[in-house]
Each structure stands twice: as C-alpha cells, then as structure tokens.
Amino acid sequence: MRRQxxxxxxxxxxxxxxxxxxxxxxxxxxxGGNPSVIASPLVGRAAPDFTLPQLDGPxxxxxxxxxxxxxxxxxxxxxxxxxxxxxxxxxVWQHFQDSGVVVIGxxxxxxxxxxxxxxxxxxxxxxxxxxxxxxTALAYGLRGVPExxxxxxxxxxxxxxxxxxxxARLTRQISSMLQASA
Amino acid sequence: xxxxxxxxxxxxxxxxxxxxxxxxxxxxxxxxVAVRGHPPVGQAQQVQQIAAGLHCPVCKDLSVADSPxxxxxxxxxxxxxxxxxxxSAAQIRAGFVAAYGxxxxxxxxxxxxxxxxxxxxxxxxxxxxxxxxxxxxxxxxTPQPEPASAGSRPVTVSQRRALAKAVARLxxxxxx
Numbered sequence: 047m048r049r050q051x052x053x054x055x056x057x058x059x060x061x062x063x064x065x066x067x068x069x070x071x072x073x074x075x076x077x078g079g080n081p082s083v084i085a086s087p088l089v090g091r092a093a094p095d096f097t098l099p100q101l102d103g104p105x106x107x108x109x110x111x112x113x114x115x116x117x118x119x120x121x122x123x124x125x126x127x128x129x130x131x132x133x134x135x136x137x138v139w140q141h142f143q144d145s146g147v148v149v150i151g152x153x154x155x156x157x158x159x160x161x162x163x164x165x166x167x168x169x170x171x172x173x174x175x176x177x178x179x180x181x182t183a184l185a186y187g188l189r190g191v192p193e194x195x196x197x198x199x200x201x202x203x204x205x206x207x208x209x210x211x212x213x214a215r216l217t218r219q220i221s222s223m224l225q226a227s228a
Numbered sequence: 229x230x231x232x233x234x235x236x237x238x239x240x241x242x243x244x245x246x247x248x249x250x251x252x253x254x255x256x257x258x259x260x261v262a263v264r265g266h267p268p269v270g271q272a273q274q275v276q277q278i279a280a281g282l283h284c285p286v287c288k289d290l291s292v293a294d295s296p297x298x299x300x301x302x303x304x305x306x307x308x309x310x311x312x313x314x315x316s317a318a319q320i321r322a323g324f325v326a327a328y329g330x331x332x333x334x335x336x337x338x339x340x341x342x343x344x345x346x347x348x349x350x351x352x353x354x355x356x357x358x359x360x361x362x363x364x365x366x367x368x369x370t371p372q373p374e375p376a377s378a379g380s381r382p383v384t385v386s387q388r389r390a391l392a393k394a395v396a397r398l399x400x401x402x403x404x
Contacts, residue, residue, distance in 0.1 A: 072344060087329040094327075155298050180302040187327035188299075189285045 086187055086195075086206045093118070093197045094185035098152065098175035101161055106150060106175050109201070115142075115223045116197040117149040117216070120183060122156045123164035125191045131210035132168045138216050139172045146199075147220055152177050154191050198223045247360065275307045278317050281334050282324055291334055 088094075093116075097107040108116065119135055121128040139149040149172040153161045158176065165174055177183055186195060189208070196205035196219050205219040269277065276293050282303065284295035292300045292307075303324070310320045324332050336345045383391075 069344075069348075084329065084331055087325075088327065179305075180299055181306070183299070184302060184306060184324075185327055187285070187329070187332075189328075 084189070084208075086203070088187060088195070088203050089206050091203060092201055093195065093203050094182070096177075096182040096185070098177055098182060101153070101158065101165060101174045101176060103173065106173055108150075108197070111148055112201050113146070113199050115147045115199060115220055117147065117220070118152060118186070118195045118197065119149065119211075120152045120154045120177075120186070120188055120191050120193045122154050122191050123160035124156065127210050128192045129168070131192055131212075132170070134211050134213045134216065136169060136171070137213050138211075138220070141217070142220055143172075145224065147224070148172070150175060152182060154183050154188065155180060196220065196223065198226070247364065271308065271311055274311055274317065275304055278307050278311075278320055279304050281321065283332050283334055285328060285332065 093108060095107070095109045097105050099105050108118075117135075117138065119131075135149060135151075138147075143149075151165075151170060151172060151174040153174060153176050156176075161174065161176065164170075180188075186193075192210055194205075194207040194211050194216075195203050196207075196216070198204040204223055207215070279293035279300075280291050282292040284290045284292050284297055284300040284303075286297050286299050287295045290297075290300075292303045307320055310323070315323075321333070325337075330337050337343065338346050
C-alpha cells in the first residue's frame with residue numbers, strides 16, 4: 047500500500063515537472079535578444095512593389111529596378127536619427143552608384159516643403175520619393191523612421207535595419223549581394 | 229437508518245449537487261452565447277472591430293482603433309478600402325501580419341508557441357475537472373466506519389458460550 051502511494055507521488059511529481067519543463071522550454075527562446083528590435087517577416091521574401099512620385103522628377107517603380115541592388119531608406123525631415131545616418135547613406139550612394147546599386151529615400155509622414163528643405167541642406171543626391179498615404183510604409187511593416195531595407199538583384203529583401211545605418215554594415219550587405227549575384 | 233448514516237448522505241450529496249449545478253450553469257451560458265451570436269454590423273463598425281484587434285505599430289500598447297497616430301489613421305483607411313474591395317476581416321488581418329508579423333495582433337495567434345495562451349487554460353481546466361470528479365467519486369465510495377452500537381450485530385452461539393465460560397470463571401475466582 048505504502049509503495050503504491052509512493053509510486054503515485056513520484057508519477058505526480060514527474061508529471062508536474064514535465065509540464066513545467068514544457069512551458070519553460072517553449073517560452074525560453076523569447077527571453078533572448080533585444081525585445082525592442084522586432085525582426086521583419088519580410089526578410090527573405092519578395093519586396094512589395096511600389097510606384098511613387100519623386101520630389102523633383104519622374105515616378106520610381108521598384109520592379110523596374112530588378113537586376114540592381116536597391117537600398118530603400120524610410121526617412122522624414124522631422125526625424126533626428128535620420129540626420130545621424132545621412133552621411134552614411136550619402137557615402138554609400140557615392141561609392142556604389144556606378145556598381146549596380148540604387149539608393150531610394152522614401153519620405154514618410156512629412157510635408158513636401160520640409161522634405162525638399164532637408165534634401166537641399168543634407169546634400170542628398172539619390173532619388174527621393176513621397177509616400178503620401180503611407181501605403182508603402184504599411185506594406186513594408188514600418189514601425190518608425192529611419193528604417194532601411196536592402197533588396198537584392200532578384201527583388202528579395204536581404205537586409206533590414208531599424209534605426210540609423212552605418213557605412214560598414216551597409217557596405218557589407220551590399221557587397222555580399224553584389225558578389226552573390228555576380 | 230441511523231442518524232450518522234443520514235448525516236453522511238447529506239454531506240456527500242451536497243458537493244455533487246453543487247458541481248452539477250455549476251456545470252449546468254456553464255453549459256447554459258455557452259448555449260445562450262452560441263444561439264444569440266453576433267448581430268450584423270455596418271462597415272464603420274467592422275473597421276473599428278478589425279482595427280481594435282491590431283496593435284498600432286508606432287505606439288505603445290494602443291490598438292489601431294484607439295491610436296491618434298497618423299500611421300494608425302492610415303491603417304484604418306486601408307482597412308476601410310480593403311473592406312470596400314470585398315476583402316474579408318481575416319484577409320485584411322493576414323495582410324498586416326504578412327508585413328508586421330504576429331506581433332501586430334492584439335490577441336496572440338492560435339498557432340505556434342503563442343497558441344498556448346488558448347489551449348493551456350483548456351488543458352488546465354480539463355485536468356482540474358478530472359481531479360474534482362476523481363476525488364468526489366472516491367469520497368462517495370469510501371465506506372465510512374459506523375460507530376459500534378450494542379444491538380447492531382447479533383451475537384453468535386460460540387460467542388455466547390465463550391462469554392458464559394468467562395463469566396463462570398470470574399465467579400469461581402470471586403468465590404475463592
């Protein structure tokens with residue numbers, strides 16, 4: 047009788063222990079990493095296409111740039127962190143513009159006047175488009191600015207940066223995409 | 229029937245009755261909800277309903293329905309446009325999940341690790357109910373020891389003889 051009770055207790059404890067282990071193991075992966083940075087589910091998938099008007103120039107269609115590496119940078123003139131990364135974007139554009147790389151600045155929740163003023167003072171020479179209605183921002187799952195997506199030559203998103211980009215990281219991503227498709 | 233037996237019956241019958249009543253009440257509530265369902269809603273309400281189920285991506289702990297942020301406003305407009313184009317609520321939600329991931333949903337999805345939020349309470353509830361029924365059954369079946377009373381058991385002939393012998397022996401010892 048005593049043996050039976052002891053066996054039952056052991057079984058019960060093992061069951062409770064197994065249940066706790068299952069819960070802990072299933073939740074453990076969520077404890078690692080930076081909780082403020084959420085990976086985009088778009089990485090590895092086809093970049094959502096868009097046709098947007100340039101601030102001063104013809105409309106830009108993403109699908110027409112297939113075969114080139116495209117850096118899509120969402121920004122706004124009121125965004126302080128966008129100013130932080132501006133030098134890096136200018137540098138990358140100057141370095142890669144003749145190597146099959148296009149940088150597109152997508153202006154987000156801004157005024158045309160504000161955007162034009164920023165482009166002039168920050169020395170932006172790559173194409174800048176206006177996302178009136180934020181449809182493209184929503185298609186890219188934007189959570190704020192700046193955010194940057196790097197699209198490879200086959201039109202798939204290969205890189206995603208939340209916050210300001212740095213020259214080294216962006217150069218590494220672009221170079222690997224150019225080498226992969228060369 | 230003895231007084232103790234009556235008391236035991238009353239004691240074991242009451243919890244069983246309470247459990248049955250609780251179960252009946254729960255089933256009745258479920259039946260009412262299932263029969264009534266949801267009344268038909270207009271498009272504006274539908275937009276609100278879908279927006280209420282989505283996290284505003286640029287806010288902290290606010291739904292798209294509650295957020296005053298311009299991006300949330302754009303999301304509400306996009307929901308209205310998609311509803312107008314004939315998309316279902318599930319298709320619209322799936323579109324936002326494709327761009328933002330499951331984190332855009334206010335309620336966790338019913339699959340993967342997040343699905344535990346739905347099936348774990350059901351498992352715990354089922355385990356609890358099984359435990360309650362098992363204990364209740366055991367309690368009802370366990371024979372309660374009756375208090376010993378004089379006339380409750382007939383004395384056998386051999387017992388009478390043994391008793392008579394013991395009494396006779398005691399008397400003999402007294403006379404000595």
